[in-house]
Amino acid sequence: MNLKRLTVIAVSVASLLLMPTMTWAKEGIINAKGSWSAAPKFEHVKEASGGLYAAAVNNGTDTNVWGYIDAKGKWVVNPEFSYVGSFAANGLAPAGQNGKYGFINKKGAWVIKPQFAYTGEFSPNGLAVASAKVGADKYKIGYVNSKGQWVIKPQFEPVEAETDWITDRSFAANGLAWSYKDGKQGYINSKGQWVIKPQFSIADSFSKNGLAPAKLNGKMGFINSKGKWAIKPQYEQAYKFVDGIAKVVVSGKVSYINEKGKFLFKTNYTEAGDFHQGLAWVLVGEKIGYVNTKGKLVIKPTFEPEYGMETSAGDFKANGLAPAMLNGKWGYINKQGVWKIKPQFMWGKDFTPAGLAVVGVE
Numbered sequence: 001m002n003l004k005r006l007t008v009i010a011v012s013v014a015s016l017l018l019m020p021t022m023t024w025a026k027e028g029i030i031n032a033k034g035s036w037s038a039a040p041k042f043e044h045v046k047e048a049s050g051g052l053y054a055a056a057v058n059n060g061t062d063t064n065v066w067g068y069i070d071a072k073g074k075w076v077v078n079p080e081f082s083y084v085g086s087f088a089a090n091g092l093a094p095a096g097q098n099g100k101y102g103f104i105n106k107k108g109a110w111v112i113k114p115q116f117a118y119t120g121e122f123s124p125n126g127l128a129v130a131s132a133k134v135g136a137d138k139y140k141i142g143y144v145n146s147k148g149q150w151v152i153k154p155q156f157e158p159v160e161a162e163t164d165w166i167t168d169r170s171f172a173a174n175g176l177a178w179s180y181k182d183g184k185q186g187y188i189n190s191k192g193q194w195v196i197k198p199q200f201s202i203a204d205s206f207s208k209n210g211l212a213p214a215k216l217n218g219k220m221g222f223i224n225s226k227g228k229w230a231i232k233p234q235y236e237q238a239y240k241f242v243d244g245i246a247k248v249v250v251s252g253k254v255s256y257i258n259e260k261g262k263f264l265f266k267t268n269y270t271e272a273g274d275f276h277q278g279l280a281w282v283l284v285g286e287k288i289g290y291v292n293t294k295g296k297l298v299i300k301p302t303f304e305p306e307y308g309m310e311t312s313a314g315d316f317k318a319n320g321l322a323p324a325m326l327n328g329k330w331g332y333i334n335k336q337g338v339w340k341i342k343p344q345f346m347w348g349k350d351f352t353p354a355g356l357a358v359v360g361v362e
Contacts, residue, residue, distance in 0.1 A: 025346050025360045029053065029071060032319050032355050034332070034341035038073030045069070045358045048086040048093065052076060052106070053358075066095075067108070071356055077108035088122035090146050102148070103128070112148035119144075123171035125190050127151055131158070141169065141179075143192070152192035157181055172206035174225045185214075187227070196227035204240055209259055213238040213246070222246070222261070231261035242274040245293065256280075256293075265295030271305070277316040279335060288313040288324070290337070299337035304328070306347075314348070319355050323348035330359065 028040030038045070043064050044056040051071060056064040057079050067079035077084075083096035084104075092103040092111055100114035103122075117139055120129040127143040132154040134140045142154035156179045159167065171177045176187040176195055186198035202215035211222040211230055221233035222241075237249035245264065248255050254272040256264045271283035272291075279290045279298070289301030304325040306312050314323030314332075321332040321340055331343035332351075345359040 025362055027358055027360045029073065029356050030341070030359055032321060032340075032351065037071050037356055038069060040359070040361045041073070042069075047352050047358070048084070050087050050106070051354065052087065054084045054086070055079070068106075071354065077104075077106070080108070085119075085121055088128075089124065090122055090126065092122060092128075092146060094119040094121060094128070101130075103146075111146075112144070115148070116144075120169065122146065123177070124173070125171045125175065127171060127190060129169040129177075130154070143190075151190070152188070155192070156188075159185075168205055170205065172212075173208060174206055174210055176206060176225060178203045178205060178212075187212075195225075196223070207241040209241050209244065211241055211246075211259065213240060220248075231257070239274065242276065245275045247272065247274055247280075254282075256295075264293060267291075267295060271311040273313060273315060276322075277318070277320065277335070279316050279322075281313040281315070281322075283311055283313075290316075290322075290335075299333075299335070302326070302337070303333075315350050317351040318353060319351050321351055323350060323357070332357070 026040040027042050027045040028036055029038035031037050042055045043058055046054045048054040048068060052068045054066055055069045056066045059065045065079040066081045066084040067075055068077040070076055081095045081097050085094040087093040091105055094101060095104045097114050101116045101119040102110055102114035103112040105111050117131040117133050122128040126145055130144050131139045131141050139158055140154035141156040141158055142150055143152040145151050159180050169177050175189055178185050179188045181198040184198035185200045185203035186194055187196040189195050200214040200216055204213045206212040210225055213220055214223050216233050219233035220235045220238035221229050222231040224230045235248040235250055239247045244259055246257050248257055252270060253267055254269045255266040258264055269282045273281040278293055281288050282291050283305055284301035287301035288303040288305050289297050290299035292298050316322040320334055323330055324333045326343045329343035330345040330348035331339055332341040334340050345361055347360045349358045351357045
C-alpha cells in the first residue's frame, strides 16, 4: 500500500510525535508581522482549535510531555500527557497516558478514561475512531461516542500504515468513512454498515464536494457517495479536491482538474502542491515557484523545497502569506513573492485562521 496516499489525522501519534525532533531547536508562535506571540521555549507546538495549541516540553528524561497553551504561550492544561490532539465541537480531545488513550476536556480532566490502544478526533457526527487490542499484537478498529461507548464495535482491520497510529478515518459530511477489509478499502456509514463495498486498492476520505479519490485496477479517479465513478479512473495519482480543484498525475506530470474532470491546465512539473488562495507551488528544477489557476508562473522559482517523504513547500493562507525557504532558513512571502517576514527560522508552518504561525528556532 502506498503510504503517501494515507492522510494522517492531525492528532495522531505520527503527526505529533514524529515531527522534526531536534534537541537544539525550540518552537514558538509568531504573528503576521513576525513578532513573537508565544516565545520559542517548546519542543513542539501544534494548533489544536479553539484558540489553543498542543505543546510539548521535555520532562528531563528525554521524553516529551504534552499539554495545551494559549496563543501567548501560557499553560492552559499542564503538560502531563504522552500525546494530545485537537478539540472537537463537543469539547473533547484525544489524549494518551501510560500507553492508553482516551478523551479529555479543555480543563485537562478525563471524560473518557484512557482505555484504547489509539484514538482519533471526533467527527461532526459525534463519533471518534478508536483501536482496541483483540489478541497478541492484533488490533481492530471501531468508533465510540462522547461517552466512550462503542457505537461501531471494533471489527475493521488496520491498514499497513496503522501499525503505530491511526490514519484519518473520520466521517465526512456525507456520513461516510473509509474502512479496510481483506486488503481492500471501501466506505461505511455511522452504523458500521458497508455502503460502498471494499474494492479499492487506495481510497481517501470525501471532500466537501462529495467526491473522493480512489484507485481500481491500477488507475485513480473520483467516486461519489454511491460508489459510482464521477470521474473515471484514468490517472496515475489523484488527490483530494481543495477549493474545487484537484491535483492529478498523468504520464508522470502534474495536472489540475475541476469537479467535472475537465483539465484546467497541464504542466511539465513532476512535483507540485494543491491550490490555496488561488496559488499552488511548483518545483522547477530545484527551486519553488507558484502558478495561478491558469497555469501561469506568477512567482518566479527562487525558493528552496523541503524534502521528506514527499517534496513540499508552503501554502498561502487567508492573510496572504506563505512560508518559504531560502539558504536553509524559513520566512514568509506575500502573493507577489516579496518577503514580509525575512528568512530566519529553522522551519515555518502555515498561518492559522487566527493569523498566527508556528516556527522553529535554534
